[in-house]
Structures are given as C-alpha cells and as structure tokens.
Amino acid sequence: MTRKYQSIIDKIAPVAALVFFVLLWAAVCGFGNVPSYMLPSPAEVIKAFISDFPVMMSHSAVTLFEAAAGLLTGILLAFLTATLMDRFGFLYKAVYPLLVISQTIPTIAIAPILVLWMGFGMAPKIALVVLTTFFPITVSLLDGYRSVDPDAVSLLRSMGAGRVRIFRYIKLPSSLSHFFAGLKVSASYSVVGAVIAEWLGGFEGLGVYMTRVRKAYSFDKMFAVIILIIIISLLLMCLVSLIRKAAMPWERKGVKNK
Amino acid sequence: MNIWDNNVLTAESISKSFDGTVIIKDIDIYLKENEIVSLVGQSGAGKTTLFNVLSGLYMPDSGFVKLNGQDITGKPGKVSYMLQKDLLLPYMTIADNTALPLIIKGEKKKTAREKAVSLFSKFGLEGCEKKYPSQLSGGMRQRAALLRTYLASDGIALLDEPFSALDTLTKTSMHKWYLSVMEQIQLSTIFITHDIDEAILLSDRIYIMSGKPGTITGEIVIETPKPRPVNFNLTEEFLNYKRRLVEML
Numbered sequence: 001m002t003r004k005y006q007s008i009i010d011k012i013a014p015v016a017a018l019v020f021f022v023l024l025w026a027a028v029c030g031f032g033n034v035p036s037y038m039l040p041s042p043a044e045v046i047k048a049f050i051s052d053f054p055v056m057m058s059h060s061a062v063t064l065f066e067a068a069a070g071l072l073t074g075i076l077l078a079f080l081t082a083t084l085m086d087r088f089g090f091l092y093k094a095v096y097p098l099l100v101i102s103q104t105i106p107t108i109a110i111a112p113i114l115v116l117w118m119g120f121g122m123a124p125k126i127a128l129v130v131l132t133t134f135f136p137i138t139v140s141l142l143d144g145y146r147s148v149d150p151d152a153v154s155l156l157r158s159m160g161a162g163r164v165r166i167f168r169y170i171k172l173p174s175s176l177s178h179f180f181a182g183l184k185v186s187a188s189y190s191v192v193g194a195v196i197a198e199w200l201g202g203f204e205g206l207g208v209y210m211t212r213v214r215k216a217y218s219f220d221k222m223f224a225v226i227i228l229i230i231i232i233s234l235l236l237m238c239l240v241s242l243i244r245k246a247a248m249p250w251e252r253k254g255v256k257n258k
Numbered sequence: 259m260n261i262w263d264n265n266v267l268t269a270e271s272i273s274k275s276f277d278g279t280v281i282i283k284d285i286d287i288y289l290k291e292n293e294i295v296s297l298v299g300q301s302g303a304g305k306t307t308l309f310n311v312l313s314g315l316y317m318p319d320s321g322f323v324k325l326n327g328q329d330i331t332g333k334p335g336k337v338s339y340m341l342q343k344d345l346l347l348p349y350m351t352i353a354d355n356t357a358l359p360l361i362i363k364g365e366k367k368k369t370a371r372e373k374a375v376s377l378f379s380k381f382g383l384e385g386c387e388k389k390y391p392s393q394l395s396g397g398m399r400q401r402a403a404l405l406r407t408y409l410a411s412d413g414i415a416l417l418d419e420p421f422s423a424l425d426t427l428t429k430t431s432m433h434k435w436y437l438s439v440m441e442q443i444q445l446s447t448i449f450i451t452h453d454i455d456e457a458i459l460l461s462d463r464i465y466i467m468s469g470k471p472g473t474i475t476g477e478i479v480i481e482t483p484k485p486r487p488v489n490f491n492l493t494e495e496f497l498n499y500k501r502r503l504v505e506m507l
Binding site: 149151152154155156157158159160161165169170173174176248249250 | 310313314315334335336337338339341342343345347348349350358359362363390392410
C-alpha cells in the first residue's frame with residue numbers, strides 16, 4: 001500500500017465513522033420506535049441549533065468568560081505551585097499526594113458546596129474551573145521540569161549561571177511541550193467545568209440554559225447545546241494548538257535529522 | 259610558582275571520590291597559553307570526572323585548581339566546558355545558542371547576539387543564524403557548540419570528546435577546520451579523546467590517564483611544529499608517536 005493512499009484512508013476514516021454514526025441515529029429515529037421527545041432526530045437537532053443560535057450565543061459568552069477566567073487563574077496557580085514544588089524538594093513530597101487526592105473528589109460533589117459558599121454569581125463557576133484545570137497543568141509542568149537533561153543544567157552551571165538563569169534558559173523552555181499538553185486537556189475541562197457549575201444555579205450560561213430546556217423536555221434544544229459545547233471545546237483545543245505552534249517555532253521548522 | 263611560568267591553568271593533587279569509591283587520585287595537570295593538550299585513556303579512568311573538577315562543577319576532595327594563579331577550585335563559570343553531547347538547546351536559534359554564555363555573563367541580548375554572529379564566518383557558520391539546531395548537520399552543530407564554548411571562555415576551554423559523535427569523513431574535515439580555527443583564535447584547550455590518531459594530530463602535548471582510581475600515568479610532547487604537514491598522519495614521525503603512545507596505554 002502506498003503512503004499516499006494510506007494517508008487518504010487515515011483522513012477519510014474518522015469522517016466516515018462520524019457520518020455512519022449520524023446516519024444510524026437518523027435511522028433509529030426514522031423507524032419510529034423511539035418517540036421524538038425522547039430522542040430527537042439529527043434534523044430536528046440541527047433545526048433547534050439554528051433557531052436557538054442567538055440565545056445560545058449570549059449564554060455561551062458567559063460560560064466562555066467563566067471558563068477563560070478559571071483557566072487563566074488555573075494556569076497561574078499551576079505555574080506557581082509547580083515551580084515552588086520543583087524548587088523545594090520537601091514541598092514536592094508534601095504536596096504531590098494532596099494534589100492527587102484532590103483530583104479524586106468528584107466535580108459534581110464539590111460544585112454545590114462552592115455554590116453554597118460563593119452564591120449564584122460567577123465566583124463558584126470560576127472556582128470550579130480553577131479546581132479542574134489546575135491539576136493537569138501542574139502535573140505536566142512538574143514532569144517537564146523533572147525531565148530536563150541534567151547535562152544541559154551542567155552546561156549552564158559551567159557558564160556560571162545560577163538557579164534563576166537555569167530556570168529561564170533550560171527548565172522553562174524545555175517544559176513548554178509538557179505545559180501545552182496539559183493545557184490542551186485543561187482547556188476542554190474548563191468549558192465542561194463551567195457548565196457543570198452552572199447546572200446548580202445561576203442566571204446565565206450554557207449550563208443554566210441546559211437545565212432550563214431539560215425541564216421543558218425540549219430534548220432537541222438540549223442536544224443542540226451539547227453539540228455547541230463540543231464545538232466550543234474543540235475550538236479551544238485548536239486555539240491551544242495554534243498558540244503552541246506560535247510559541248514553539250522550532251518544532252515547526254525542525255527537520256529531524258540526528 | 260616561578261615568574262616565568264606561563265601556565266594558564268594548573269591543577270594539583272586532585273582527588274575525587276563518589277560514595278566511597280575513589281574515581282581519580284592525586285592528579286597534577288597544567289596547561290600553557292594557547293596550548294592544545296589531550297587527555298587519553300580507557301573509559302572509566304575518570305577523565306570526565308577530572309573535567310568536572312577543572313570546570314568547577316565538582317568540588318574535589320583534595321587539591322586545587324588555579325586559573326592564572328587565582329584559586330578557582332569548585333567555582334564554575336571561569337573555565338569553559340563543552341560536554342560530550344553538543345547540547346545545543348533545541349528551542350533557540352544558532353545565534354541565540356552561541357550568544358547564551360555572553361547573556362549569562364550579563365551582556366544585553368542584542369549585543370551578545372551581534373558579538374556571536376560576528377564570529378560566524380570564522381567558524382564556518384554563515385547563514386545558520388536563524389536556523390534551529392535540528393536543521394543542522396552533525397558537523398555544523400559541533401562548530402556551533404565550539405563557538406559557544408569559545409564565547410563562554412576567558413581563553414581556556416575543556417572539550418569532552420568533541421569529535422567522537424561524527425563519522426570518519428566528517429571527523430577528518432573537522433580536524434582540519436579545527437586546527438585552522440585554533441590558529442586564528444586564542445584558546446588554550448584540554449580535550450578528552452579515545453582516538454589516538456586524533457590526539458597526536460591535534461595536540462601539543464598528551465596526558466595518558468589510566469587505572470582505578472584514575473591517575474596520570476604518562477605524558478608525551480608532540481614536537482612537530484604547527485601547522486603540521488597535510489599527511490602528517492602517514493609520516494614515520496607520526497607512527498613513532500603512535501607506537502610510544504600505544505605502549506604507554
């Protein structure tokens with residue numbers, strides 16, 4: 001099999017799978033065994049998506065703001081935590097288990113408590129996003145810092161560089177690819193985190209809207225929101241990839257020869 | 259120490275052990291201005307450990323290192339050190355990579371880069387300024403690493419197997435290039451090598467290191483003046499040196 005042929009197959013396969021899935025969905029609805037208020041057909045969902053688009057947009061602006069504010073805070077906190085943990089060995093040993101434990105707490109369980117503490121405004125939503133995005137970035141940064149080539153550190157030391165310069169010229173840039181891998185995960189978590197927090201109360205946002213249409217049994221609109229959340233998450237992940245490409249030009253230009 | 263003594267680097271009775279194992283013991287070594295000295299010996303003789311001490315990265319258990327009469331034992335940043343790998347940082351352009359030691363010494367990024375780039379033609383690196391290390395061939399990467407080492411130095415450099423990663427043909431052309439560059443710049447050098455031919459070809463003097471713990475077991479001065487003839491490695495003189503060296507190993 002030629003390589004070109006292989007690459008065409010690689011590109012077509014996921015699209016074909018998606019098309020097949022949507023057709024299957026349409027077929028199930030078309031046979032009439034499932035009532036349309038339980039499972040709306042793809043056509044109905046698309047219709048709802050188009051008619052509700054302006055409303056969903058105004059809600060998604062709120063959700064996106066919460067997600068972005070939470071994600072940015074999460075990034076800052078992660079940088080601070082990871083850097084301090086890397087710098088002080090005892091901190092690493094003390095805090096790492098706590099970090100892992102904090103991740104086993106289900107988001108759904110902690111969200112109502114946050115609402116109780118912080119009210120129905122944006123604060124609990126942002127806090128939840130911070131909690132969910134903070135961990136992947138911290139862990140990937142820590143891995144990045146720790147995977148640094150000790151010889152590169154020796155080289156800088158032999159040039160007379162201290163800790164700060166070693167961090168600036170070796171640790172930070174070498175950890176960038178780890179950081180972006182964590183950020184990609186966190187970016188998709190951020191939207192879901194905000195939506196979950198909105199379920200539990202609030203005035204605006206995709207999660208609030210979702211609860212509203214669910215209570216009205218408008219499942220077509222419900223599915224439309226889900227699709228919008230998927231699209232937003234995917235766009236965010238694309239954005240992370242674009243930033244990564246801009247921030248790491250050497251990966252693009254790199255012609256790999258040893 | 260005598261007044262007429264022109265040693266730029268002197269190390270006396272250096273010993274270093276790790277976890278109770280003595281790696282190198284009572285090593286005396288010196289380097290004169292603009293001299294190229296090589297250090298040959300089996301792997302495990304502690305050559306790299308000695309370099310780590312000379313560069314100030316390790317504190318020796320005993321002994322001292324002096325640079326122009328000044329004690330620099332355990333003080334990095336004085337003697338330039340090129341580690342076994344070229345260690346060009348993949349995320350910096352060649353210009354930035356080579357300018358890095360100047361930036362670390364406190365120079366502004368722009369002036370540091372200008373200084374580095376002004377030496378690019380001398381080191382055969384023209385046109386590589388904006389390239390990344392992954393875009394360069396092995397030989398070119400080594401040149402860039404040497405330029406960085408030169409810029410990091412105050413006249414003294416330690417090179418740990420600078421040419422060992424290159425294939426034979428590249429190596430031969432790098433030797434010629436290296437000697438021609440060394441004539442243009444002021445750099446007193448000690449380099450580690452496993453390659454006896456390379457040692458004789460490039461050095462003014464050769465130290466032989468062996469044993470466990472590693473000690474200096476011999477020293478040969480290569481009297482042949484520089485620049486050496488093109489086919490120096492095929493001459494009777496060269497073979498005599500080689501014979502002596504092999505016997506000492």
